[in-house]
Amino acid sequence: MIKYILRRVLLLIPVLIGVSFIVFSMMHFAPGDPARTMLGETATQDQIDQLRDELGLNDPFLIQYGRYITNVVVNQDLGRSYVSKRPVANEILTRYPNTLKLAGLGIGLAMLIGIPVGIISATKQYSWLDNITMFFALVGVSMPVFWQGILLILLFSVTLRWLPSSGFDTWQQMIMPAFALGTGSMAVIARMTRSSMLEVYRQDYIRTARSKGLGEWLVINRHALRNALIPVVTVIGLQFGFLLGGAVLTESIFSINGVGRLMVESIQRRDMMIVQGGVLVFAFTFSVINLGVDILYAFLDPRIRAQYK
Amino acid sequence: MNEKRTGPWIEVWQRLRRNKMAVLGLIVIVFLILVAIFADYIAPFTYSQQNFEAALQKPNSTYWFGTDNFGRDIFTRVVYGSRVSLQVGIISVSIALLVGGTIGAIAGYVGGWIDTILMRMMDIMLAIPGTLLAISIVATLGGGLRNVMIAVGIGSIPSYARIVRASVLSLKELQFVEAAKAVGTRTSKIILKHLIPNTMAPIIVQSTLGVAGAILAAAGLGFIGLGIEAPRPEWGAMLNAGRHYIRDFPHMTTFPGLAIMITILSLNLLGDGLRDALDPKLKD
Numbered sequence: 001m002i003k004y005i006l007r008r009v010l011l012l013i014p015v016l017i018g019v020s021f022i023v024f025s026m027m028h029f030a031p032g033d034p035a036r037t038m039l040g041e042t043a044t045q046d047q048i049d050q051l052r053d054e055l056g057l058n059d060p061f062l063i064q065y066g067r068y069i070t071n072v073v074v075n076q077d078l079g080r081s082y083v084s085k086r087p088v089a090n091e092i093l094t095r096y097p098n099t100l101k102l103a104g105l106g107i108g109l110a111m112l113i114g115i116p117v118g119i120i121s122a123t124k125q126y127s128w129l130d131n132i133t134m135f136f137a138l139v140g141v142s143m144p145v146f147w148q149g150i151l152l153i154l155l156f157s158v159t160l161r162w163l164p165s166s167g168f169d170t171w172q173q174m175i176m177p178a179f180a181l182g183t184g185s186m187a188v189i190a191r192m193t194r195s196s197m198l199e200v201y202r203q204d205y206i207r208t209a210r211s212k213g214l215g216e217w218l219v220i221n222r223h224a225l226r227n228a229l230i231p232v233v234t235v236i237g238l239q240f241g242f243l244l245g246g247a248v249l250t251e252s253i254f255s256i257n258g259v260g261r262l263m264v265e266s267i268q269r270r271d272m273m274i275v276q277g278g279v280l281v282f283a284f285t286f287s288v289i290n291l292g293v294d295i296l297y298a299f300l301d302p303r304i305r306a307q308y309k
Numbered sequence: 310m311n312e313k314r315t316g317p318w319i320e321v322w323q324r325l326r327r328n329k330m331a332v333l334g335l336i337v338i339v340f341l342i343l344v345a346i347f348a349d350y351i352a353p354f355t356y357s358q359q360n361f362e363a364a365l366q367k368p369n370s371t372y373w374f375g376t377d378n379f380g381r382d383i384f385t386r387v388v389y390g391s392r393v394s395l396q397v398g399i400i401s402v403s404i405a406l407l408v409g410g411t412i413g414a415i416a417g418y419v420g421g422w423i424d425t426i427l428m429r430m431m432d433i434m435l436a437i438p439g440t441l442l443a444i445s446i447v448a449t450l451g452g453g454l455r456n457v458m459i460a461v462g463i464g465s466i467p468s469y470a471r472i473v474r475a476s477v478l479s480l481k482e483l484q485f486v487e488a489a490k491a492v493g494t495r496t497s498k499i500i501l502k503h504l505i506p507n508t509m510a511p512i513i514v515q516s517t518l519g520v521a522g523a524i525l526a527a528a529g530l531g532f533i534g535l536g537i538e539a540p541r542p543e544w545g546a547m548l549n550a551g552r553h554y555i556r557d558f559p560h561m562t563t564f565p566g567l568a569i570m571i572t573i574l575s576l577n578l579l580g581d582g583l584r585d586a587l588d589p590k591l592k593d
Contacts, residue, residue, distance in 0.1 A: 014429065014433075015429075015432055015433050015436050016436070018429070018430070018432075018433030018436075019433055019436050019437055022433065022434070022437070023437075023445065026445055026446065026449045027445075027449065029449070030448065030449040030450075031451070138574060138577055138578065138581070139570075139574060141573075141577055142521070142570050142573035142574035142577050143570055143573075144525055144528055144529065144532075144545075144548075144566070144569050144570070144573070145529075146528075146529065146532045146545070146548060146549075147548055147562070147566035147569060147570065150548065150551075150552050150555060150562050150566065151566070153555060154555055154559055154562075158555065158556050241438040241439075242438065242439070242440075244438045244441065245438040245439060245440025245441050245444075246440065248440060248441065248444065248533065249440075249529050249532060249533065252532070252533055253552070263444070264444075264533045264534075264535075267444070267448040267535065268534065272448070275445060275448055279437060279441055279442075279445050282437070282438060282441050283436045283437045283438075283441075286436060286437075286438055287436050
């Protein structure tokens, strides 16, 4: 088990280096001169040249990348914002908890509703309940998070005046964003749980359990569910990445002060240093979550554990 | 001739036809494609035609879906928006399929260190959530239809690479490939002529669902102001423009929102139906 975990952690390193290289190259070759962005329209060419020199922007690409990555790893320094001149790491870290909370609440809600719905649907396959829930699950997958956000605001903030339409401090402010963001994943998880349960139902050990005279509840709970949830765990991990992307949109709709909204604003200001740092932090978060999922997976699935004994 | 009538594709079509929801999805998509093609004849106005005297009208007999803050006809803009969405959906999936499919086919067929390198590269791309990758590419290249298509397309390359690789891996040990190899067929020809046609089933399913995902991603980009340049109508950008008027004029967001949802829902219904029809084993 420890060998497996160690292997997975080590695999994370080249992936993250690769991600940083891709993101750095993209931002490096993006149009626009960072020195000009920092100094503003009124700067003279001399001032720009001097700043380019100070920032090392005239060095070869690989040297610049090497300096960036060393700073990130050694000093946890993601550079400075071109616009506010503040350290990117600070700008991101002050907003990171909100984004994480949003994505966490979204996935929590998605699991809380998606898994039971999937189980019920599978136990009552082809019933009206199954048909209705699966149709709504498909609608949920098809609903853009931003439109759902707008509809929720229209219903609960404008018409009913029950919930505030912006901010992210009180639980009242958190309900709508979490729900808007989580719906898509909820639907995916429900569909996955259902098909996984149906798959397990066909197995011999379920027939054995039933023929032993076990009650249906016990069969579901003790025999089917445990095995059926293994693939669902993977989907939940992948959905988390989807939610991090969706958080960018959700934060924009509900005016939440998170990393996603910071990135959108930074793109508009061409503050590429922040965009670069933001993508890195998101990719890091997603990779760590997936690492966690893989470890959990090994924990749940004795077949994987056995391979690394 | 007789053989053709019972060929595998006919069988698939017969199975698909029995799935009412999938057929419904197919009908809606064909309808949308026709709307996009004949937009010039369907739309009563031009999409950029402003009429400030008629700004912010609720749906009525002249303006079926109402007008926006510039007095532009929303029905016209939703109709033209279908062009942008379908174009982005189809072209970006084609980009992803072409590049990802090639990578997957080579990785799967050649194997060894080439496989390892290519698939590790895909893992790296997968570590960046798709929406974010698309956002950063558009941030780098700038907005506009072409760049949005490229950005969304690049974002989904890894999933096609993985699917094609998995299919090729399971196929390459089969006898017809061995036979082609034995008679000295070139590797590129084996991949193109023998392997790719046989990986079609999962690719068709993934592409149908992929078009839906691409349209959603492009609308998301439009929504945060990184999409197609104005005044060209795009459903996501229309939603974004309308949300500032949501208190008094919700019709501005209702219709583009419905358009996106109906399109995605239909593609998902069709994709699900195709999956069941192409892989009868999955259906009990």
